[in-house]
Amino acid sequence: MAEKKLVESITSMQEDFAQWYTDVVKKAQLMDYSSVKGCMVFKPAGYALWENIQNELDKRFKATGVENVYMPMFIPESLLQREKDHVEGFAPEVAWVTHGGLNELQERMCVRPTSETLFCDFYANDIQSYRDLPKLYNQWCSVVRWEKETRPFLRSREFLWQEGHTAHATAEDAEERTIQMLNLYADFCEDFLAIPVVRGRKTDKEKFAGAEATYTIEALMHDGKALQSGTSHNFGDGFAKAFGIQYTDKENKLQYVHQTSWGMTTRLIGAVIMVHGDDSGLVLPPRLAPCQVMIVPIMQKKEGVLEMAAKLKDKLSNFRVKVDDSDKSPGWKFADCEMRGIPLRVEIGPKDIEANQAVLVRRDTREKIVVSLDEIETKVLELLDKIQVEMLERARTHREEHTFVAENFDEFVDTVANKPGFVKAMWCGEQECEDKIKETTTATSRCMPFNQEKISDVCVCCGKPAKSMVYWGKAY
Amino acid sequence: MAEKKLVESITSMQEDFAQWYTDVVKKAQLMDYSSVKGCMVFKPAGYALWENIQNELDKRFKATGVENVYMPMFIPESLLQREKDHVEGFAPEVAWVTHGGLNELQERMCVRPTSETLFCDFYANDIQSYRDLPKLYNQWCSVVRWEKETRPFLRSREFLWQEGHTAHATAEDAEERTIQMLNLYADFCEDFLAIPVVRGRKTDKEKFAGAEATYTIEALMHDGKALQSGTSHNFGDGFAKAFGIQYTDKENKLQYVHQTSWGMTTRLIGAVIMVHGDDSGLVLPPRLAPCQVMIVPIMQKKEGVLEMAAKLKDKLSNFRVKVDDSDKSPGWKFADCEMRGIPLRVEIGPKDIEANQAVLVRRDTREKIVVSLDEIETKVLELLDKIQVEMLERARTHREEHTFVAENFDEFVDTVANKPGFVKAMWCGEQECEDKIKETTTATSRCMPFNQEKISDVCVCCGKPAKSMVYWGKAY
Numbered sequence: 012m013a014e015k016k017l018v019e020s021i022t023s024m025q026e027d028f029a030q031w032y033t034d035v036v037k038k039a040q041l042m043d044y045s046s047v048k049g050c051m052v053f054k055p056a057g058y059a060l061w062e063n064i065q066n067e068l069d070k071r072f073k074a075t076g077v078e079n080v081y082m083p084m085f086i087p088e089s090l091l092q093r094e095k096d097h098v099e100g101f102a103p104e105v106a107w108v109t110h111g112g113l114n115e116l117q118e119r120m121c122v123r124p125t126s127e128t129l130f131c132d133f134y135a136n137d138i139q140s141y142r143d144l145p146k147l148y149n150q151w152c153s154v155v156r157w158e159k160e161t162r163p164f165l166r167s168r169e170f171l172w173q174e175g176h177t178a179h180a181t182a183e184d185a186e187e188r189t190i191q192m193l194n195l196y197a198d199f200c201e202d203f204l205a206i207p208v209v210r211g212r213k214t215d216k217e218k219f220a221g222a223e224a225t226y227t228i229e230a231l232m233h234d235g236k237a238l239q240s241g242t243s244h245n246f247g248d249g250f251a252k253a254f255g256i257q258y259t260d261k262e263n264k265l266q267y268v269h270q271t272s273w274g275m276t277t278r279l280i281g282a283v284i285m286v287h288g289d290d291s292g293l294v295l296p297p298r299l300a301p302c303q304v305m306i307v308p309i310m311q312k313k314e315g316v317l318e319m320a321a322k323l324k325d326k327l328s329n330f331r332v333k334v335d336d337s338d339k340s341p342g343w344k345f346a347d348c349e350m351r352g353i354p355l356r357v358e359i360g361p362k363d364i365e366a367n368q369a370v371l372v373r374r375d376t377r378e379k380i381v382v383s384l385d386e387i388e389t390k391v392l393e394l395l396d397k398i399q400v401e402m403l404e405r406a407r408t409h410r411e412e413h414t415f416v417a418e419n420f421d422e423f424v425d426t427v428a429n430k431p432g433f434v435k436a437m438w439c440g441e442q443e444c445e446d447k448i449k450e451t452t453t454a455t456s457r458c459m460p461f462n463q464e465k466i467s468d469v470c471v472c473c474g475k476p477a478k479s480m481v482y483w484g485k486a487y
Numbered sequence: 488m489a490e491k492k493l494v495e496s497i498t499s500m501q502e503d504f505a506q507w508y509t510d511v512v513k514k515a516q517l518m519d520y521s522s523v524k525g526c527m528v529f530k531p532a533g534y535a536l537w538e539n540i541q542n543e544l545d546k547r548f549k550a551t552g553v554e555n556v557y558m559p560m561f562i563p564e565s566l567l568q569r570e571k572d573h574v575e576g577f578a579p580e581v582a583w584v585t586h587g588g589l590n591e592l593q594e595r596m597c598v599r600p601t602s603e604t605l606f607c608d609f610y611a612n613d614i615q616s617y618r619d620l621p622k623l624y625n626q627w628c629s630v631v632r633w634e635k636e637t638r639p640f641l642r643s644r645e646f647l648w649q650e651g652h653t654a655h656a657t658a659e660d661a662e663e664r665t666i667q668m669l670n671l672y673a674d675f676c677e678d679f680l681a682i683p684v685v686r687g688r689k690t691d692k693e694k695f696a697g698a699e700a701t702y703t704i705e706a707l708m709h710d711g712k713a714l715q716s717g718t719s720h721n722f723g724d725g726f727a728k729a730f731g732i733q734y735t736d737k738e739n740k741l742q743y744v745h746q747t748s749w750g751m752t753t754r755l756i757g758a759v760i761m762v763h764g765d766d767s768g769l770v771l772p773p774r775l776a777p778c779q780v781m782i783v784p785i786m787q788k789k790e791g792v793l794e795m796a797a798k799l800k801d802k803l804s805n806f807r808v809k810v811d812d813s814d815k816s817p818g819w820k821f822a823d824c825e826m827r828g829i830p831l832r833v834e835i836g837p838k839d840i841e842a843n844q845a846v847l848v849r850r851d852t853r854e855k856i857v858v859s860l861d862e863i864e865t866k867v868l869e870l871l872d873k874i875q876v877e878m879l880e881r882a883r884t885h886r887e888e889h890t891f892v893a894e895n896f897d898e899f900v901d902t903v904a905n906k907p908g909f910v911k912a913m914w915c916g917e918q919e920c921e922d923k924i925k926e927t928t929t930a931t932s933r934c935m936p937f938n939q940e941k942i943s944d945v946c947v948c949c950g951k952p953a954k955s956m957v958y959w960g961k962a963y
Contacts, residue, residue, distance in 0.1 A: 046566065046608050047596065050559035055624070058555050079534050083526035084598075084629060084645055085582075090522065103588050106561075108598065110583040111633040111644075120523065122560075122584065122598070132522050148531070153560060153628070157587040168587075169560055 021350075023290045028234040035284055036163045039293045039351050049161045049168035053277075056351065057164075059301035060280050061171060065151060067203050067298075068173065068275065071195055077147045077175060082129040084152070085120040090128045094253040097127060100220020104157045106168075122155040127221065127246075127272055130176040131254035138268060141180055141260050145188070149175040164281035165238075165487050172276035178256065178268040182247065185269035186224075189245040192273040193226040196241035204279065205296035205402035206230050206286050207410055208240060209433070209482055211458030216442050219272075223247040229457040229482060231410045232285035235431020237457050237484040240282055243273035281487070286406050287375075293352030294375050296402050297395040304332040304391060305353045307344045309360025311336060319364050323357060323384075327391055349374060354398050355391060375402055418467050423483075427452040433484045437477035439470035447472055448483065457482040497826075499766045504710040511760055512639045515769045515827050525637045525644035529753075532827065533640075535777035536756050537647060541627060543679050543774075544649065544751065547671055553623045553651060558605040560628070561596040566604045570729040573603060576696020580633045582644075598631040603697065603722075603748055606652035607730035614744060617656055617736050621664070625651040640757035641714075641963050648752035654732065654744040658723065661745035662700075665721040668749040669702040672717035680755065681772035681878040682706050682762050683886055684716060685909070685958055687934030692918050695748075699723040705933040705958060707886045708761035711907020713933050713960040716758055719749035757963070762882050763851075769828030770851050772878050773871040780808040780867060781829045783820045785836025787812060795840050799833060799860075803867055825850060830874050831867060851878055894943050899959075903928040909960045913953035915946035923948055924959065933958040 021034035036042055041057030053061065069079070085108060092098045105121035123129065134146060151173045161167045175192060179185040193210060200206045208228035218225035222244035230240045251257070251267040260266050287294040297303050304327055308320040320334045335344045341358070348356045358370040369387060371380045375398055382390040413432030417423035426434050434454065438444060448471075449455050459479045470477050497510035512518055517533030529537065545555070561584060568574045581597035599605065610622060627649045637643045651668060655661040669686060676682045684704035694701035698720035706716045727733070727743040736742050763770040773779050780803055784796040796810045811820045817834070824832045834846040845863060847856045851874055858866040889908025893899035902910050910930065914920060924947075925931050935955045946953050 043609070043613070045559050045605070047559040047561050047563060047605075050561060052559070052609055053557035055554035055556055058557055061557075062555065078531035079538065080531055081529035081534050081537075081629075081647065083521050083523040083528070084631070085523050085526060087523060105588065106584045107586040108582045109585045112580050112582075129521070129523075133519070133528055137519070153557075155560070171557065 021290065021292065024233065024288075031288075031290070032281075032285060033163065035288055035292055035350075041280065041284075041293075042163050049158060051163055051167050051169075053171075056301070057280065060283070060295075060299065061277055063299055063301060064203075064275075064279055065173070068199060069151075071199060072149055072173075072175065075147070075191065075195065077149045079150060080148045081150050081152070082123075082126050082133065084123050086123055086126075086128055087118050087120050089118060090132055091121060093128060093131070094221050094250055097221035097250075101125065101156075106155050106157055123152075124154055124156045125272075125274070126150070126152075126154075126174055127176065127250060128254075130272075131250050131256060131270075134178050134256045134268070134270075135254050138178060138256055138258050141258055144178060144180045144258060144268065145184060146178040147175075147188075148177065149173055162281075162487075164284070165278050170277050172274050175271070175273045177271045178251075179270070180258070180260070180266070180268065182269050185245055185247070185271050189224070189226060189243045189271045189273070192271070193228065193241070193243040196243065196273070196275060197228045200228060200230065200240060200279075200282075201403060203296070203298050204283055204286075205298075205399060205406060206240070206282055207403060207407040209458060209460050210462075211460035211482065213242075213458055214438075214442075214445060214456045214481070216445050217456060219244045221246060221249060223249065227458050229433075229484075230282050230286060231413060231433060231484075232282070232487070233288070233409070234285070235413050235485075237433065237482075237486040238278070238282050238285070239457070239486065240279060241273070241275045244271060246270040246272065278487075287402060288352075291346070292350035294402070295352035295354060297354040297399045300352065300354050301331060302333050302351075302353050303330045303395060304355045304357060305344075305348045306332065306334045306357045306359060307341055307348070308334065308336060309341050309358055309363070313361045315364060316359065316361060319359055323359060323369065323387065326388060327357075329388070330391060330395070345372075355394055357387075357391075373398060375405075416466055417471055420472055423448070423471050424452055427454045427483070427485070431485075433457065433482050435464070435466060435480055435482060436471035437466050437469060438479055438481045439473055439475045440478040441470075441473070441475075444470055444472035454483045454485050457484050457486065497766065497768065500709065500764075507764075507766070508757075508761060509639065511764055511768055511826075517756065517760075517769075518639050525634060527639055527643050527645075529647075532777070533756065536759070536771075536775060537753055539775050539777060540679075540751075540755055541649070544675060545627075547675060548625055548649075548651065551623070551667065551671065553625045555626060556624045557626050557628070558599075558602050558609065560599050562599055562602075562604055563594050563596050565594060566608055567597060569604060569607070570697050570726055573697035573726075577601065577632075582631045582633055599628075600630055600632045601748075601750070602626070602628075602630075602650055603652065603726060604730075606748075607726050607732060607746075610654050610732045610744070610746075611730050614654060614732055614734050616734055620654060620656045620734060620744065621660060622654040623651075623664075624653065625649055638757075638963075640760070641754050646753050648750050650748060650750045653747045654727075655746070656734070656736070656742070656744065658745045661721055661723070661747050665700070665702060665719045665747045665749070668747070669704065669717070669719040672719065672749070672751060673704045676704060676706065676716060676755075676758075677879060679772070679774050680759055680762075681774075681875060681882060682716070682758055683879060683883040685934060685936050687936035687958065689718075689934055690914075690918075690921060690932045690957070692921050693932060695720045697722060697725060699725065703934050705909075705960075706758050706762060707889060707909060707960075708758070708963070709764070709885070710761070711889050711961075713909065713958075713962040714754065714758050714761070715933070715962065716755060717749070717751045720747060722746040722748065754963075763878060764828075767822070768826035770878070771828035771830060773830045773875045776828065776830050777807060778809050778827075778829050779806045779871060780831045780833060781820075781824045782808065782810040782833045782835060783817055783824070784810065784812060785817050785834055785839070789837045791840060792835065792837060795835055799835060799845065799863065802864060803833075805864070806867060806871070821848075831870055833863075833867075849874060851881075892942055893947055896948055899924070899947050900928055903930045903959070903961070907961075909933065909958050911940070911942060911956055911958060912947035913942050913945060914955055914957045915949055915951045916954035917946075917949070917951075920946055920948035930959045930961050933960050933962065
């Protein structure tokens with residue numbers, strides 16, 4: 012009964028996807044609302060996901076030569092204003108500090124919404140010669156954007172992220188790094204989070220404030236909405252000119268640097284929930300899962316059961332493994348494992364011990380596999396690998412089944428209205444058409460994918476000659 | 488010459504300790520000033536120290552059952568005011584956010600100077616029953632205190648730290664955790680940073696705003712000044728009463744929880760510099776050092792030298808090892824290794840290769856050891872261990888040589904004035920005497936050490952019966 016109650020306590024996806032999402036976030040104990048409006052509390056289960064994301068990304072960054080630094084959290088107003096497009100993009104949504112202790116500040120400062128201006132200010136002094144380049148810096152921190160509507164992990168006034176900021180001698184080096192980091196993000200999402208992504212470039216309308224080009228990875232959630240999951244920006248020498256970041260080259264001539272920035276945030280946790288979750292709760296890919304294997308003893312008061320559970324835990328110590336030896340019923344524990352998304356459950360009771368076996372239960376498919384205790388290690392390893400691979404495959408299949416093509420405007424409008432998912436359609440390159448599409452359908456251009464296909468010769472909106480194929484969709 | 492110039496570029500400790508400190512911080516490229524007053528930029532070499540401190544402490548916390556979480560960075564004014572002593576302690580030194588985007592906030596919020604109020608607000612909802620206890624939460628974040636005077640790592644308006652916040656069923660459990668974490672901090676300082684510390688309790692005058700008891704570890708810097716290096720607070724049920732944090736016990740009665748908090752900050756990096764550094768720059772203990780071994784090829788253009796350096800790097804891959812194959816001279820590289828505090832330098836040139844040997848040079852003692860290439864791995868391991876142990880021993884000897892005893896006030900005043908270091912002296916327990924000592928000598932009570940000794944029967948200041956022996960000293 013307790014089991015049923017626990018499961019019943021979340022709304023089904025079909026019924027109300029938004030409510031399902033909030034229920035999972037709460038019941039899997041990932042986060043809680045705080046009394047600070049628009050800000051969340053990351054509870055241990057939620058923060059552990061971020062820690063694992065952080066460790067893995069950090070390792071991948073460092074393998075490409077990136078070093079971590081830490082910049083101040085405050086930006087003086089005059090510094091924020093130095094680059095014109097940038098300030099226009101961010102000034103309306105920052106939090107302003109006006110007093111320090113009992114005194115009013117001479118100049119107010121905002122809490123960083125992003126740190127381009129701080130890095131530029133630093134680079135202007137730190138970079139002198141071509142020998143100082145490239146600078147490949149990253150920081151892990153929290154940033155603040157004064158959002159009106161907020162949703163757990165997806166949009167909050169304060170969120171955790173990493174922001175990489177690099178400076179290069181040439182435009183080519185900057186472009187190469189921009190693409191390199193986008194690909195790193197995409198590979199990370201696919202390998203580690205089991206989330207397939209579309210890699211592409213943002214239209215000018217959707218690009219970052221102050222960037223020459225913004226590249227993005229776009230993932231499709233279970234409800235058919237898109238989620239921008241990571242972005243990488245090429246600034247050219249725009250910021251360098253605004254902040255005077257110059258170096259002397261080998262011929263002793265002064266040159267402006269070329270810069271990039273790239274970021275991923277805690278919204279990735281939202282993506283994991285909405286790509287993999289089901290009506291029993293969270294489903295975590297094994298590489299991400301803070302606990303990969305939960306051992307549930309059956310009839311644990313019987314002699315030898317808890318001892319065997321502990322022995323199994325030792326045997327499986329190569330994995331992130333726990334034993335649930337609490338005084339709850341096995342049924343409650345099963346439901347709890349499911350709610351929390353633990354990839355593999357191991358059931359072990361007196362009968363299993365007698366038969367020298369255990370029952371493994373996959374979270375993603377619920378498949379039960381009886382294995383001999385003699386080969387449980389290799390079986391667990393195999394199964395975790397298999398789950399990781401199949402979760403990515405399933406998500407890819409789901410995305411393919413929800414990716415449509417529209418050749419004309421009627422088809423486009425109909426698809427967006429009736430078929431949740433991505434719509435691939437041609438575009439002339441004019442913002443007017445993007446605006447009209449958004450107004451008519453609420454879909455936005457997600458990206459111009461690197462893998463271009465030719466669907467027709469003309470823009471789906473205006474009928475003029477098309478310049479590129481675009482992924483469109485409703486988005487979080 | 489280049490070598491000399493690099494070394495000459497820092498002030499000697501004898502001449503001006505404060506300037507020496509600033510020089511080391513700058514020349515070892517640990518940090519830089521930013522254009523945000525009172526805030527610093529952590530450069531890669533400085534942040535790498537913090538990362539290593541963080542990884543090691545985090546592992547030790549988790550081994551005691553602590554889980555990481557993340558609370559919002561803002562505290563509404565009404566929340567900060569909930570506990571009387573606490574708000575009095577912090578309100579004068581916080582940064583206030585008054586505007587979000589273009590609108591004035593209905594209630595201003597401060598940027599957290601510490602997060603007791605946020606954790607309490609969270610616990611008030613999250614804790615219901617004795618089954619929910621203990622809560623052993625920690626967060627890694629930055630905090631802001633509007634300091635007037637700032638110094639790199641030691642005191643800045645924004646600094647990085649961890650803050651643990653726990654809630655317990657009983658007063659005994661809270662006290663036990665408070666002491667456990669203090670001992671964890673002390674062991675960490677000694678094992679990992681090679682910094683010996685005095686463990687003790689703060690006087691009421693020096694304790695944390697809102698705490699029943701504050702415990703501290705105090706380290707002695709090379710110049711004889713003390714540095715408070717970590718604190719652990721027992722709040723009793725004071726915050727629980729102010730915030731209404733109650734649980735139902737096994738008899739179904741409502742009880743208040745008992746709480747603790749404990750923190751360590753980036754000032755530890757300042758401690759490492761000031762305990763171990765010398766006139767050639769930083770000296771890092773091997774366990775902390777981001778790079779433990781630097782291989783410097785001699786006559787690197789000669790055939791086979793760079794190849795052998797690379798081979799050695801592979802051979803030493805169990806350590807954090809690098810090769811400096813830049814086009815600088817060996818002399819410059821030696822000085823650079825010293826400035827950056829790299830524990831062990833490996834010199835390898837054509838003659839060494841011929842003799843199947845390399846020259847190892849210790850940073851701390853400058854001792855040169857010629858070793859056969861066949862046993863270089865074991866030799867490096869031995870030496871790094873030895874350096875770690877001897878650095879702690881040297882620091883302990885320095886502290887013992889700079890710890891004095893004063894039996895009467897004249898002796899006390901004379902010692903503080905003429906002998907930099909700790910002064911052990913008896914105290915009656917009255918704040919009046921603490922105040923008088925501070926006024927007369929600028930020394931403050933550092934702690935009442937756990938290891939009490941009886942120096943005399945009477946207070947060093949007023950001559951009344953003494954209650955405890957206190958470590959006194961000038962402090963950062």
